Amino acid sequence: MPKKKTSLTKEQKLELYYLLKLTRAVEETVVRLYKQGRVVGGVYLSRGMEAASVGAAYALERDDILFPIHRDTGAHLAKGQSPKAIFLQYLGRADSPSRGRDPGIHFSDRSLNVVGNISHLGSMIPVAVGAAMAMKLAGKKNVSLNFIGEGGSNIGDFHEGLNLAAVQKAPFILVVENNQFAYSTPTHLEYACENIVDRAVGYGIPGELVDGTDVVVVYEAVKKAVERARRGEGPTLIEAKMMRLTGHSAHDDAKYVPEELKKQWEQKDPILVMRRRLEAEGLLDEKVEKEIDQRIEREIEEAVEQALASPLPKPEEAAEGVYA
Amino acid sequence: MPKKKTSLTKEQKLELYYLLKLTRAVEETVVRLYKQGRVVGGVYLSRGMEAASVGAAYALERDDILFPIHRDTGAHLAKGQSPKAIFLQYLGRADSPSRGRDPGIHFSDRSLNVVGNISHLGSMIPVAVGAAMAMKLAGKKNVSLNFIGEGGSNIGDFHEGLNLAAVQKAPFILVVENNQFAYSTPTHLEYACENIVDRAVGYGIPGELVDGTDVVVVYEAVKKAVERARRGEGPTLIEAKMMRLTGHSAHDDAKYVPEELKKQWEQKDPILVMRRRLEAEGLLDEKVEKEIDQRIEREIEEAVEQALASPLPKPEEAAEGVYA
Amino acid sequence: MAVLTYLQAISEGMREEMRRDESVVLLGEDIGVYGGAFKVTKGFIDEFGPKRVIDTPISESAIVGAAVGMALYGFRPIAEIQFADFITVAYNQIVQNAATIHYRYGFPVPIVVRAPSGAGVHGGPFHSQNPEALFTHVPGLKVVAPSTPADAKGLLKAAVRDDNPVLYFEHKYLYRRIKGEVPEDDDFTVPIGVADVKRPGRDATVITYGSTVHTALQAAEDLSAEGAEVEVLDLRTLRPYDEQAILDSVGRTNRVLVLHEASKTGGVGAEIAAFITENAFEKLDAPVMRLGGLDTPVPYSPPLEEYWLPSKERVVGALRRLLEY
Amino acid sequence: MAVLTYLQAISEGMREEMRRDESVVLLGEDIGVYGGAFKVTKGFIDEFGPKRVIDTPISESAIVGAAVGMALYGFRPIAEIQFADFITVAYNQIVQNAATIHYRYGFPVPIVVRAPSGAGVHGGPFHSQNPEALFTHVPGLKVVAPSTPADAKGLLKAAVRDDNPVLYFEHKYLYRRIKGEVPEDDDFTVPIGVADVKRPGRDATVITYGSTVHTALQAAEDLSAEGAEVEVLDLRTLRPYDEQAILDSVGRTNRVLVLHEASKTGGVGAEIAAFITENAFEKLDAPVMRLGGLDTPVPYSPPLEEYWLPSKERVVGALRRLLEY
């Protein structure tokens, strides 16, 4: 696979690698907590998809607005979120970002310009477009970025949102995380086009298909789209192809995925892909790898400990805060 | 303009011409009744758009299902509806097809396989797709056909409906009546793609752009799509370009349309276009023209008379028939 | 005070708020050059420009969704739904996104969704709906429905200044038919959540809102000639409704008819009647009665539509039964 | 009679109807090979094939719209919404298209929309909703919500055989927690529009449906130990609701608590309470009380969610107040 030239520094590349591994570690920790019966709700994992989530969010500045969806642990982390906040969310604690109201990675962080999602797939697209319109109208150079699964891309709001963004030339980027399945549904039952990105022409916007397992490739594509948006040239649709290497959620064994397919895609595990790249570029050796792993281990351990020590919300709080 | 070869017989071509003129005459009569204060609700006209509406519906057999929308007077007529039914509808009479419940050309006719629309633009698309799925599942060779304005094509159901139809390979045809405006909104504020038909690739289905002022061209394109659908090859998206030569409704003077544009498109009045074609093919002379006009005049006169003599519904009927 | 039509009052309310606050923007179909299907935004694009008067594609879900997104980042959008009937296309964005964000994340969502509603104009099943009760069950939304020009303006301005999603149902039958004095003070607002006694009385109360306030006033006038003094309490806000004003009125008259144009079953009237029974049972000298439109879609043909509507005669009839109870 | 879980009963009801009538088809997400998110359609694709068990893209509006289209042309589709919360995406198709076609054109629209609803499973704001009251205001729809396996099966079969659009809210908390005897007769149905006394009593009635039938039964059990006999009337159908059964029960007990899991304000309970007041005022020895979920979205964290739910303790408390009134 020929590598594109990239503008990333050595430090940034190593940071991306760290973020991929951190994402994996955070999710594995969540699964552990889940199996211990400490996570009360569902767990949706991004194993195999970290490159898209991390790479896309990494292309944003702090004042750019991120709208992650149900598997975007990596995007939260790449935008600067702490593992602790994520654990607090899953554990439903009082001082979690949503104060125990929303599950898992469905949460916002005003200081990082992250807006959490509702579960209704696609519903955040028009909202993210509105945020992009706000940036433009306020004369800011910031963009907004939202994700959607290839499954969710078949819902009406995908169409309405992208069309509005295109007409408004809103600084908006939509990243399709095409992981081959929507829950149990294979792509041929989801859509009949070649690629989801084929839909870009129907909105008169550029579309780019990328290898969603390579964090650098995703980063570069999104970066280009971000720059385009900052120049006032409007939205971009990006499709990142990859594979969900777990079940739909922690309770799904994904028997409906052919073993062969799984195996095949295991070779394209985003962490492996990046490791190979870093090694080829001479940026990674055992020592660096170990440092990263130890850092992550330390961070996770500390975060879990703090999260588990945090109190649950007081019952009566449930009644508060419906209105501003 | 080079004419394609067509499979239409002389009689059929003259019938199409008659239907174009009948559509125009029916609508002009409705406007007259409206100005007399006899039509209680709004009036939405298809002047300039008759070719698409008539041509598309003319490509259907009786057992094919037609889903006309708010300007498709011509489609109703081409599917075999009587002018009287249409007048009864506008006049809200007891024996109108909707028994006075729905206005204007929003009505169904089971015997003709015509299903009326709700006003919500695009909402009939999934319903028409469902009807197509029903035909396929029942092993019938029939198709369903729905229209949508270029404005309505930006609503979510357009996307969901076409995508579902494509995945299901449903015998479905969607005809986009692109008449340059959605109410007062010009196309550049509606969408940013070149043509609405560019969206076909995003569903993996064929798309065809046609001159919507030429009834024969529309007929041929739709006919091809119908045959394709009958062969089990799935849906087609057709875009017919034309111009709405009136206001959005009878009370709209359409000042927002540049005079020049109007003038330009007047030259492409579907009746003129067809007259030129017929004359060029030697199928039309003054005598035939006069016969057609007289037939229409007679039919309209009779229909209006009968419609006006029909009773209004009894008030108490309003409470009946919510449930089957 | 200027005398304005109901429509002019809405228009003026929006214009004043847009002059006062640059963050107020409009989104909707045909609201720009055309000035809106009902001309409520006539001239707005000239004064405020296309950046603040945004003509959108036909995509109500995106309109409301984008309004939410703009509201999260510093703007106070007013989204226009061309006819209230079409609000169901944007339903998900309103009830799932707009309504829940503050509870979940603590972000205010200051949007107004304007929707011309109501029957009586021969619009048929899809240009006549009164969809307010489809929203009053949803925590996080505020719902208002003015009946007079002054309330229309005051509630519009209050809605724009409110930090929550407010659904503003303006009754299109009243647009040009109802005129009234409207305060010219730039800071005149009608507080959300406060009802108004449109006519005082002692024998019975009609609790209502929107178009049927006028029906109730006419019925009260008729009955007054017979010696019965009927109070007309205009809710103005349907969620959160004015509990105290309702209890006060029940305390005065001890007899209540809840009236609205929307279909009776499952309507706003059910909530009001249930609330009264629950909280003022001892004050009631008669059952709380309800009157609404028929439990059917709104039919097109005039005899059917008239029969569908809760007429003055029906209101008088219900009030007589209530008074004689 | 076989003993089945609530989930098995729904499954069996569908299977029987599909065997009986070839025109019954299923549409939904992951209902085929996977057997549905909750495994309600497990094995169906093997028995009935992918033509009748249609795995759709994620597009609820198209799912319901297509069901309507199929219903117009000879089929009786059952559309599954994966979680009831997502039904708002299909809202427009349900309330505007499905609900109005018969009134406007006289065509029956025999569709069933199945929607797993309800809280208590730590699903958070978007996997816990009880959206029934968003539909009970809409003429043309039927809305059912079973509480037991027998009712679940009987109502499912009745819904499939009904010529109208029926919304079928199955409570996912009950899926595997509630077991019961279920008639095996192929033609066993529970008629739509008929309520059921789940426990007879003389001192007060709890009118309820769905999950809170069980809460009410537990509360009645507790109070029985104190000597108060509480009747539990399970509405089963929320529109059209069983007026006579309600009036009969009020006649017997003269005291009513209306209870549901959905948020209280604007809920189904409002309509029931208003109906009772209007039609059985003289029979009431106390105000009709209401109890429901909090007027907020359903929060995720267990202490919050528990507080949100109308607990047995709260039901007992309300009943005590009612009995002491």
Ligand SMILES: Cc1ncc(C[n+]2csc(CCOP(=O)(O)OP(=O)(O)O)c2C)c(N)n1
């Ligand atoms: C409107 C809507 N319908 C159904 C669901 C239930 N659901 C949650 S995730 C999911 C699959 C999503 O597939 P895709 O969009 O491809 O994202 P992935 O999970 O594969 O990352 C489904 C059906 C939902 N959340 N929203």
Ligand SMILES: Cc1ncc(C[n+]2csc(CCOP(=O)(O)OP(=O)(O)O)c2C)c(N)n1
């Ligand atoms: C969902 C929805 N939004 C708004 C409207 C109001 N409306 C009726 S026709 C129309 C313009 C439609 O434009 P287009 O689809 O291009 O069809 P045309 O009228 O030009 O034939 C609008 C906005 C509607 N009927 N439905």
Ligand SMILES: [Mg+2]
């Ligand atoms: Mg996927």
Ligand SMILES: [Mg+2]
């Ligand atoms: Mg148009």
